[in-house]
Amino acid sequence: MPRSYADRLYSTRRKALVKHLRERGITNERVLRAIEAVPRHAFVEPAFQERAYEDEALPIGNNQTISQPFTVAYQTSLLDPQPGERILEIGTGSGYQAAVLCEMEAQVFSVERHRALLQRAKRKLQGLGYRVRTRHADGTQGWPGMSPYHGIIVTAGAESVPDPLLGQLRPDGGRLVIPVGKQGAHIMQRIVRTDEDTYERESFDAFRFVPLVDEE
Numbered sequence: 001m002p003r004s005y006a007d008r009l010y011s012t013r014r015k016a017l018v019k020h021l022r023e024r025g026i027t028n029e030r031v032l033r034a035i036e037a038v039p040r041h042a043f044v045e046p047a048f049q050e051r052a053y054e055d056e057a058l059p060i061g062n063n064q065t066i067s068q069p070f071t072v073a074y075q076t077s078l079l080d081p082q083p084g085e086r087i088l089e090i091g092t093g094s095g096y097q098a099a100v101l102c103e104m105e106a107q108v109f110s111v112e113r114h115r116a117l118l119q120r121a122k123r124k125l126q127g128l129g130y131r132v133r134t135r136h137a138d139g140t141q142g143w144p145g146m147s148p149y150h151g152i153i154v155t156a157g158a159e160s161v162p163d164p165l166l167g168q169l170r171p172d173g174g175r176l177v178i179p180v181g182k183q184g185a186h187i188m189q190r191i192v193r194t195d196e197d198t199y200e201r202e203s204f205d206a207f208r209f210v211p212l213v214d215e216e
């Protein structure tokens, strides 16, 4: 099927976005390839499609946003999911981050607390052929039934690291990427479980996230 004008336009814009992400310091080629492949315009509201390849967070309804491409690239680079790995995402939102993880050939599980958002994301992911197992629940509890995970990525800002997430990491190097801190200044952290009860923590740059709502 010949590609439409819009498809070609968006594909050109995706290439420009990837170039921009490289200039901002993203070096993980597998991450960049995934971002070049996922049609981000399909995950934003129609009114914002024209802006889908700007490096901006955009509204997706229910007061939530699709993360800025730089943030997605940064978090995904820290997670560095390998083909076949079990990866849990907390905060499905639009489904975009989950699609990026699928492009990297991970087995993707994703939890979202907003039923309406989750329904929309599921429909989009399915329509585009991305296979993501989803759950409507409070992600601060993780998804114990599907654990352990090679990686967990939290796409909302936490005040502190929820304990259940640590316990659902594989003890042989499972890693958790999570923004932690007060509203408006979340420090990106990576916590690696190197042993049954040994966790190594590293801190990276500050970001602004919508809050991870603890339902407890």
Ligand code: SAH
Binding pocket: 064, 065, 066, 067, 090, 091, 092, 093, 094, 095, 096, 097, 098, 111, 112, 113, 114, 117, 137, 138, 139, 140, 155, 156, 210, 211, 212, 213, 214, 215
């Ligand atoms: N990863 C998303 C961006 C999500 S914004 C994307 O690619 O579009 C953060 C999301 O986390 C929001 O959809 C919000 O509803 C969700 N969220 C916040 N607290 C949560 C919790 N406790 N459990 C599950 N999801 C949560």
